[in-house]
Amino acid sequence: MAFPELLDRVGGLGRFQVLQIVALVTPILWVTSQNMLENFSAAVPRHRCWVPLLDNSTAQASVSGDFGPSALLAISIPLGPARQPHQCRRFRQPQWQLMEPNTTATNWSDADTEPCADGWVYDHSTFTSTIVTTWDLVCDSQTLRPMAQSIYLAGILVGAAVCGHASDSDGVDISPGPPLDDDLECLGLQLRAHPDRLCGLRCAQLEDAAAGCLCPLLPLLCIFVWSPPTPVHFRWLPESARWLLTVGKLDQGLHELQRVAAMNRKKAEGDTLTVEVLRSAMQEEASGDQTRARLGTLLHTPGLRLRTFISMLCWFAFGFTFYGLALNLQALGSNIFLLQMLIGVVDLPVKIGGLLLLGRLGRRLCQASSLVLPGLSILANILVPHDMEVLRSSLAVLGLGSLGAAFTCATILSSELFPTVLRMTAVGLGQVAARGGAILGPLVPLLSVYGSWLPLLVYGVVSVLSGLAALLLPETKNLPLPDTIQDIQKQSVKKVTHNTAGQSILRSTWL
Structure with a gap:
């Protein structure tokens, strides 16, 4: 009797497996939400250079009676792509000649402009605050935003490798993350055949859209999305019975299998299992797999x-x-x-x-x-x-x-x-x-x-x-x-x- 047959005896598809699926899929929903939420937490709003005539109350008051905001913007910020105010450069000096009727906005050279030495002014009509506006990740610093995203995704790759190794060596409960594959033994053949189908059909994108709409008003919601329910879901995750039997912890493995049987209302079948039966099953399974693939x-x-x-x-x-x-x-x-x-x-x-x-x-x-x-x-x-x-x-x-x-x-x-x-x-x-x-x-x-x-x-x-x-x-x-x-x-x-x-x-x- 191999391990799959043991699992069939205690129930390969029952209440225990349903709770197992919920416990496994919930953290994946949180991880996906964290990934996609960067569209809102790291959004780049419209911005322009800070200029005294527009953003310094004293300087603005001295000329506001003669010129409106659009005129002051035209003489302070050059036009950029799509004929919109440039986001990363400003005129060194106000270009008053642009106010003359026969002068066009293109009659200036790069020598007349400079980078945004005094910071930026952001449009907060859509996003009250993002990491871009907090740390000025625009213009010369715009490369830091995609680099931060790549570093985050690289951390997921490293974390998957570390957590997978930890779960193989120390078990699921000690592993710092919820690895999916370490608990597939408890799901039975009916659900184990395509576990990724179950986890792939998720609607975290809808969660992100709703959270993104509310995050500008409720920053605590972002903290909620970024806080996975790890302590809660660990209470429902059992240790891998197969892993326990493989490393020689037969008593604990027997306890986990009997726990599965009890939740699946097959307590009588679970009581018939003994340490000797488990030892015989693992020896049979080991003898049937002689090929070491690399x-x-x-x-x-x-x-x-x-x-x-x-x-x-x-x-x-x-x-x-x-x-x-x-x-x-x-x-x-x-x-x-x-x-x-x-x-x-x-x-x-x-x-x-x-x-x-x-x-x-x-x-x-x-x-x-x-x-x-x-x-x-x-x-x-x-x-x-x-x-x-x-x-x-x-x-x-x-x-x-x-x-x-x-x-x-x-x-x-x-x-x-x-x-x-x-x-x-x-x-x-x-x-x-x-x-x-x-x-x-x-x-x-x-x-x-x-x-x-x-x-x-x-x-x-x-x-x-x-x-x-x-x-x-x-x-x-x-x-x-x-x-x-x-x-x-x-x-x-x-x-x-x-x-x-x-x-x-x-x-x-x-x-």
């Missing part, structure tokens, strides 16, 4: 190398494009509250639709289309004028919404491409690639100094090329999950034999 196997085995690289590329493209755009919604439209809300509204139906299409169109085609379609939407947004706000927002929602389906497809396709002995290693590599893309994605807007269209071009090209590369993967629809590396090689041999036979038949018919 990371290098994915990179050196001919049948797995291409699958590994393309799978990692698809994961990277998702993280790179999604986080690059989702954390910079201001580049896609002026009303970021509406954009965030619409993205949250379409996220759930798009992911459900992706799950349905996986069974009809196949894994490979769904993975490719879920990356090519967002890429084309992003590239199309380059050609749309900024004054066509509705069209730009629609393309942005279509692109980011479709990337949600890309996450679902990548999760399922990765779990079906690789044999059992390497499956979690391959999926882990893909998630690392996604985190790496998420770290690099927020830095791409720095290329806008060379052209406002360049960041969107990079995002679109990466997404499209990755989607086309996914077409090189084999189709896994209706195929049994491979258990060993030999199963992968047999699939490749069958494919080559089938293609060769088909070509031979075609030649003989032609002749």
Whole structure:
């Protein structure tokens, strides 16, 4: 009797598993909210240089009787892109000649201007305070904002590695974070097959839009969103029974399994378990897994190398494009509250639709289309004028919404491409690639100094090329999950034999 059979005896799908899912998904909702809330906490409002004629009460009073605010703005701030007041430069001296009828606002040189030496004036009509206005992360310091986002996402990557190692060595309760995979043993085969589907169908985007609308008025709400319910949810998380049995803590493992049986109303079955039964089950499971798979196997085995690289590329493209755009919604439209809300509204139906299409169109085609379609939407947004706000927002929602389906497809396709002995290693590599893309994605807007269209071009090209590369993967629809590396090689041999036979038949018919 192996461990899955032990779990079936105490209940593989019951009240305990329902509470387990709630305890696992709740922290993920909080983490996602923290990621997306930066659209509001780090928003960049309209701003201009501080100038005495406009912002010093004494200087303003001396000339206010002769000139209005718009005239004082024209002689103090040069025009920048889109014929709007420049956000990062001001005139060294008031350009009074601009008040003359025959003088245009373009009759000045760079020598007449200087950086904002006395600070900036921000438009607080939408956001009363953000980290940008607090620390003046604009103009020469604007690179610090995306760098802060990348550092935060890099911390998530490091934290995942540290928490995963801690959970493997010290257990879930001692681990500083709520790792998902360490408790999947308690979920049973019915729910364990696709745990990421359960966690992927979340509506944190809607939470962020609502929180973003209220944060300017209720700063304490931001603190609430940034405070995960870790102490509360740890009370519901059990220690991993399989981990306890693996490290030799049979008594504690028996206690956890009996706890599962009691909550699933199978206390009688739980009472029949003994330490000897558990020891026998773990010995049987250990004897059935003689293959030690390593990371290098994915990179050196001919049948797995291409699958590994393309799978990692698809994961990277998702993280790179999604986080690059989702954390910079201001580049896609002026009303970021509406954009965030619409993205949250379409996220759930798009992911459900992706799950349905996986069974009809196949894994490979769904993975490719879920990356090519967002890429084309992003590239199309380059050609749309900024004054066509509705069209730009629609393309942005279509692109980011479709990337949600890309996450679902990548999760399922990765779990079906690789044999059992390497499956979690391959999926882990893909998630690392996604985190790496998420770290690099927020830095791409720095290329806008060379052209406002360049960041969107990079995002679109990466997404499209990755989607086309996914077409090189084999189709896994209706195929049994491979258990060993030999199963992968047999699939490749069958494919080559089938293609060769088909070509031979075609030649003989032609002749």
